[in-house]
Amino acid sequence: xxxxxxxxxxxxxxxxxxxxLLGFPVTFTLSAIGILYGLVAIELDMMxxxxxxxxxxxxxxxxxxxxxxxxxxxTLMGLILERSGMAEDLLDTIGQLFGPLRGGLxxxxxxxxxxxxxxxxxxxxxxxxxGLISLPIMLRYGYDRKLATGVIAASGTLSQIIPPSIVxxxxxxxxxxxxxxxxxxxxxxxxxxxxxxxxxIVVMSYxxxxxxxxxxxxxxxxxxxxxSRGLTSLIVLSIVASAVAYFGSxxxxxxxxxxxxxxxxxxxxxxxxVTAWVIALINKLLKLSMLSKIAERVIFxxxxxxxxxxxxxxxxxxxxxxxxxxxAMGAVGAxxxxxxxxxxxxxxxxxxxxxxxxxxxxVVFILVGSTVFSLSFRGINGDLWVEHLLxxxxxxxxxxxxxxxxxxxxxxxxxxxxxxxxxxxxxxxxIADKMGIDLIWFGxxxxxxxxxxxxHPPFGFALFFxxxxxxxxxxxxxxxxxxxxxxxxxxxxxGSVPFIIIQLLMVAAVLTFPGLVTHYKDGxxxxxxxxxxxxxxxxxxxxxxxxxxxxxASSFQ
Numbered sequence: 001x002x003x004x005x006x007x008x009x010x011x012x013x014x015x016x017x018x019x020x021l022l023g024f025p026v027t028f029t030l031s032a033i034g035i036l037y038g039l040v041a042i043e044l045d046m047m048x049x050x051x052x053x054x055x056x057x058x059x060x061x062x063x064x065x066x067x068x069x070x071x072x073x074x075t076l077m078g079l080i081l082e083r084s085g086m087a088e089d090l091l092d093t094i095g096q097l098f099g100p101l102r103g104g105l106x107x108x109x110x111x112x113x114x115x116x117x118x119x120x121x122x123x124x125x126x127x128x129x130x131g132l133i134s135l136p137i138m139l140r141y142g143y144d145r146k147l148a149t150g151v152i153a154a155s156g157t158l159s160q161i162i163p164p165s166i167v168x169x170x171x172x173x174x175x176x177x178x179x180x181x182x183x184x185x186x187x188x189x190x191x192x193x194x195x196x197x198x199x200x201i202v203v204m205s206y207x208x209x210x211x212x213x214x215x216x217x218x219x220x221x222x223x224x225x226x227x228s229r230g231l232t233s234l235i236v237l238s239i240v241a242s243a244v245a246y247f248g249s250x251x252x253x254x255x256x257x258x259x260x261x262x263x264x265x266x267x268x269x270x271x272x273x274v275t276a277w278v279i280a281l282i283n284k285l286l287k288l289s290m291l292s293k294i295a296e297r298v299i300f301x302x303x304x305x306x307x308x309x310x311x312x313x314x315x316x317x318x319x320x321x322x323x324x325x326x327x328a329m330g331a332v333g334a335x336x337x338x339x340x341x342x343x344x345x346x347x348x349x350x351x352x353x354x355x356x357x358x359x360x361x362x363v364v365f366i367l368v369g370s371t372v373f374s375l376s377f378r379g380i381n382g383d384l385w386v387e388h389l390l391x392x393x394x395x396x397x398x399x400x401x402x403x404x405x406x407x408x409x410x411x412x413x414x415x416x417x418x419x420x421x422x423x424x425x426x427x428x429x430x431i432a433d434k435m436g437i438d439l440i441w442f443g444x445x446x447x448x449x450x451x452x453x454x455x456h457p458p459f460g461f462a463l464f465f466x467x468x469x470x471x472x473x474x475x476x477x478x479x480x481x482x483x484x485x486x487x488x489x490x491x492x493x494x495g496s497v498p499f500i501i502i503q504l505l506m507v508a509a510v511l512t513f514p515g516l517v518t519h520y521k522d523g524x525x526x527x528x529x530x531x532x533x534x535x536x537x538x539x540x541x542x543x544x545x546x547x548x549x550x551x552x553a554s555s556f557q
Contacts, residue, residue, distance in 0.1 A: 008046065009382035012037045016373070016423070026419050030369030038376035047379040058371050062364060066324055067173050072360040073327030074164045077312075077334040079352040081119055084338035086305060087129035090115060093301040095137070096222050097294060099215030100229070103205030105143065106151045106212055107198055109134050113155025114194045115302075117162035118309045119330075127156030127462050131469040139484050140477050141219070144211035147204060149470065149487060150495030153462040154197060154502075157454040160417060161447055162190035163313055164327065167417045170363070171443040174425040179323040180316050184520035185440045189448055189510055196502050222294040230292020237276055237295055245271035266314040273303045273310070308333045363418065370422035377427075386427045387434070397435050404428055405449055405507055412453030420450050441510075441517040449507050455500050457493040466492055 004011070012033060019029045041047035062068070081087075090112045098104035098111075109130055116126045130152045138148040160167045163183035172182040205212040224230045245268050252267060253259070280299040283290050291299075312330040315321035321329065338344035377383065393399040411420060425446065432442045454462040470487040477484050510516055 004044070008037065008041065008044070008380050009377065009385040012377060012380070012382065020419065026422075027365040027369035030366070030373040030423075034369070034372035034374075034376040038379060041376065041380045047376070051375065051379050055372065055375060058375065059368055062367050062371060065173065067169070067179065068363070068367075069324045070164075070169050070179065070327040071166055071363055072356050073324065073331045074166060074169070074312075075359050076352055076356040077327065077330040078116075078119065079355050080331070080334040080338055080344075080348070081305075081308075082116075082126075082129055083348050083352060084334075084341055084343035086119075086337070086341075087112065087116055087126070088133050089301045090305070091130065091133050093297050095134070095215070096220060097298060099220065102209060102214050103201045103212035104214060105134065105138050105141070106147065106201045106205075109138075109151050110155050110194060110197045110201065113152075113158050114162060114191075115305055115309075117158040117160075117165070117190070118313065119305050119334075126159050127153060127465040128469055130155060131466045135466075135470060135487070136477070136484075139471075139487070140480060140482075141215060142210065142213050144208070145485075145487050145491040146495035147201075147211050148495070149466055149492045150497075150499050151197070151201065153455060153460070153466050153492070153496055154499035156462050156465070157451050157503075158190065158194065160451045160454065161186055161193060161444075163187060163316075164323070164330070165447070166363075167421060167447055167450060168443070169323065170418070170421045171425060171447055174421060175429045175439045175443050177439050177443065180319075181440050181520050182443055183313065183316060183323070185517040186444045186447060188516050188519065189444060189506060192509070192516070193448075193503070193506050196506065197499070200498065200502060222292075222297055224292055228292075230294045233290065233292045234295035234298060237279060237291065237299070240279070241272045241275040244275040245269075248275075263317055266310060266317055269306060270310045270314060273306045277303045277307075304337055308337065366418055366422050370426065373423075374426050383427060383430065387431050390428075390431055391435070397437065400431070400435060401437070401445070401511060405445070405511065408446060408449045409452060409504070409507075412450060413456045417450040417453050420446075420453065438514070438518060440520060441514050444517045445507065445510050448503065448510055452500055452503050455496045455503065457496060460496065463492050463496060 015037075016029065016033050019033065020026065038047060038052060042049050091108060094108040094111050095105055098107045101107070112134075113126055113130065116129070135148060135152060139145070159165060163186060165186070168182045168186055169179055172179040201212060220229070222230065248271050249264075249267050253264070256263075276299050280291060280296055282288070284296065308330060311333050312326045315329065316323055316326045335344065335349075338348070390400050390403065393403050395402065408420065408424065411424065425443075428446075429439060429442070433439055454460050457463065467489060470492065471484070473486050475484055475486070476482070
């Protein structure tokens with residue numbers, strides 16, 4: 001009995017991991033273990049029964065949490081965009097733009113994955129869309145299966161680190177920090193991850209040219225009558241739009257001198273997109289024939305998603321809207337885009353709303369279960385057990401961060417990001433805060449690490465999504481008529497390994513260079529405590545004119 005009292009907290013945590021590994025539903029496992037060990041603790045006089053009376057209030061607090069409203073809004077936005085064919089148009093356009101380069105199709109997949117991440121935030125939608133659309137094309141033109149599947153799976157996971165990521169919303173809520181700050185902090189690591197993926201593809205295409213061949217001439221659709229690709233007009237249009245954006249933004253920047261860099265980028269992108277869109281629209285309506293086919297295609301396909309990104313992230317970064325309001329505007333913007341494309345139907349809307357409701361209920365129920373578990377766990381001083389366990393690690397703050405990173409990576413083999421966010425973050429967050437660690441930086445570090453949970457063989461969800469749409473048997477290509485070999489599960493698993501290594505290198509980069517995340521503080525107005533005065537020089541303080549009350553009284557005599 002004495003052993004049980006001294007070790008109830010580690011026993012409780014160990015039982016939770018065991019039941020999760022056995023495959024029991026997460027929310028019911030958390031709730032059942034929380035209630036069971038809470039009753040055991042009450043029986044052992046380790047916890048007061050009155051503590052359970054706070055449980056209903058905590059559950060109602062979850063339902064009343066305005067922050068979590070952003071989850072269904074961003075989910076609905078992503079599902080409508082995914083079902084309206086935006087991913088297909090983006091892949092076709094960017095694939096034609098970069099296809100003539102070696103590795104161009106793979107680069108297009110990465111760039112489209114980044115754009116889908118910034119507009120959808122849903123891993124399953126990104127991976128399945130790109131798997132259905134781009135994988136057959138890449139196999140058709142001789143891409144290495146490991147490279148093709150790895151690029152698709154890795155690009156889909158960008159939805160977890162590039163705002164408006166749902167996991168960033170959950171992490172901000174669990175850490176008690178602003179979602180806007182979390183978005184700002186995660187933006188640079190997310191873009192660096194995109195650049196690293198592209199760099200890896202370029203290197204592989206030169207080391208092994210046959211693994212990522214260029215698109216053959218007969219597959220290039222947007223070609224001018226004289227045989228050229230028409231890139232000159234696209235370059236000229238980009239330069240003109242950039243010049244208008246630069247000079248047009250000077251007044252805004254002059255009147256807002258201390259705005260952070262991300263706001264500069266948002267304003268410039270918005271002005272560039274609007275200028276290019278207006279020029280392309282005038283050219284099309286007046287039939288001026290100034291732009292090539294590829295230039296028109298790029299502007300009309302890529303600018304609307306960029307405008308939606310500004311509508312969501314730009315308004316959040318500038319401070320016009322909260323993340324919940326930004327998500328609501330994004331959902332409305334996605335519906336408008338689907339209507340203008342003629343892709344919106346009651347069936348599509350109903351499917352998107354059903355999936356959104358299912359995912360939102362999934363999140364809320366897991367959060368309720370984690371609340372029950374954490375109530376009992378803290379009641380038996382489990383948080384102190386975890387704190388002593390990690391604070392006593394050698395190396396101090398660095399030792400803590402390295403151990404947490406390794407622990408998160410290992411747990412990600414068996415648990416997905418929702419389970420990790422709701423189980424370990426509430427335990428680790430207070431310890432990090434007590435050690436003086438910036439919680440936004442800590443959250444982004446965990447988010448980059450949790451991203452690997454989608455890529456881990458054999459339980460990575462991105463690999464499962466890709467396996468569901470990759471060809472399981474040999475088939476005949478409809479375009480070339482050639483026999484295409486199937487994609488094996490082994491190909492998918494081995495294809496993910498290089499990108500897992502890249503993600504781990506990004507974890508190390510964020511850990512080594514905190515400025516990659518802490519730039520979100522740029523533009524903050526900080527108070528110097530030493531300069532605060534409380535008017536102690538006068539017995540009665542001072543009046544609104546700055547005189548001491550005694551001085552003011554003497555001046556009237």
